[in-house]
Amino acid sequence: MTVYTTIPSPVGELLLVGERSSDGVALTSVSTPGAKNAPVPQGDWRHDPAAFAAAADRFGVYFAGEAISFDLQFAPLGTDFQHRVWRKLDTIPYGTTTTYGALAAELGLPRERIQALGTAIGANPLLIVRPCHRVIGADGSMRGYAGGVERKHQLLVHEGALQPTLL
Numbered sequence: 001m002t003v004y005t006t007i008p009s010p011v012g013e014l015l016l017v018g019e020r021s022s023d024g025v026a027l028t029s030v031s032t033p034g035a036k037n038a039p040v041p042q043g044d045w046r047h048d049p050a051a052f053a054a055a056a057d058r059f060g061v062y063f064a065g066e067a068i069s070f071d072l073q074f075a076p077l078g079t080d081f082q083h084r085v086w087r088k089l090d091t092i093p094y095g096t097t098t099t100y101g102a103l104a105a106e107l108g109l110p111r112e113r114i115q116a117l118g119t120a121i122g123a124n125p126l127l128i129v130r131p132c133h134r135v136i137g138a139d140g141s142m143r144g145y146a147g148g149v150e151r152k153h154q155l156l157v158h159e160g161a162l163q164p165t166l167l
Contacts, residue, residue, distance in 0.1 A: 002028075003048040004041050007056050010063055010158070011151045014128075015039070016052045019075055025051045026075035029125040036146040037123065062128070065158070067094035070129040078123065085120040092134040095160045099138045122146055128155065 001020045006013050012032045017039055018025040025048075031038035041047070049056075054072060061068050078086065088107055092098055100121075104114050124132045127147050133155045137143045145152035156162040 002042070002045045003051045004045050005047060005049040005052045005056075007052070007059060009059060011128075011147070011154050014059065015041075016055055017041075017045075018051065020048075020051065024073060026073040027052075027055060027126065027129070028075050028077065030127045030129050031125070032127065032147045032151060035127065035148070037125070038146075059128070063158070067159075072129070074126065074129075076125045076130075078120075078125070081116070082120045082123055085117060086124055086126075086130050089121065089124065089130050089132055089135070092131050094131075097134050097136045097156065097161050100135060100143070101138055103135060118143070134159075134161065 002017065003020050003025060004015060004017045006015050015029070015031050015033075015038065016027065017029040018027045029039050055070075058068060058070050058072060062070075076086070084107065088103060100114050100118055101111075104111070104117050107117070109117060121132045121135055122144060124130050124146070127133075133145055133147075133152045135143070142149045142152050153162065157164050
């Protein structure tokens with residue numbers, strides 16, 4: 001059974017979606033309104049805020065400024081290649097960034113596979129939890145982010161990886 005809830009955050013409302021099983025709820029998606037490929041609650045989904053109490057708590061700790069790991073049960077859908085890339089994203093420390101090229105090198109991918117790497121990163125269904133926002137261009141630019149480049153920037157400032165900009 002698919003369950004969902006929304007929680008407030010400094011980067012906008014987060015939609016949490018999961019699959020209920022005998023072991024509890026496995027998180028399948030975290031998205032923001034308007035995010036690329038974001039799911040939309042369906043009629044057969046059950047709104048169940050209590051099912052996401054642990055996840056909501058972890059987000060609260062994260063947005064309070066503490067470096068944490070999201071030690072939750074996950075069940076995102078994806079290809080073997082996507083899962084390989086997503087596991088590598090999990091190793092990028094809080095408060096740091098890496099580049100697409102560096103990530104490709106760590107995965108042993110040739111340069112001609114960097115676009116495929118970027119596509120896999122862009123397909124990450126667990127925004128914030130799986131820190132795809134920590135991957136930036138080699139020139140320091142904010143390359144795409146499913147939740148929007150503005151949110152990517154906000155998250156990196158929040159983590160201390162970027163300095164706030166004055167407008």
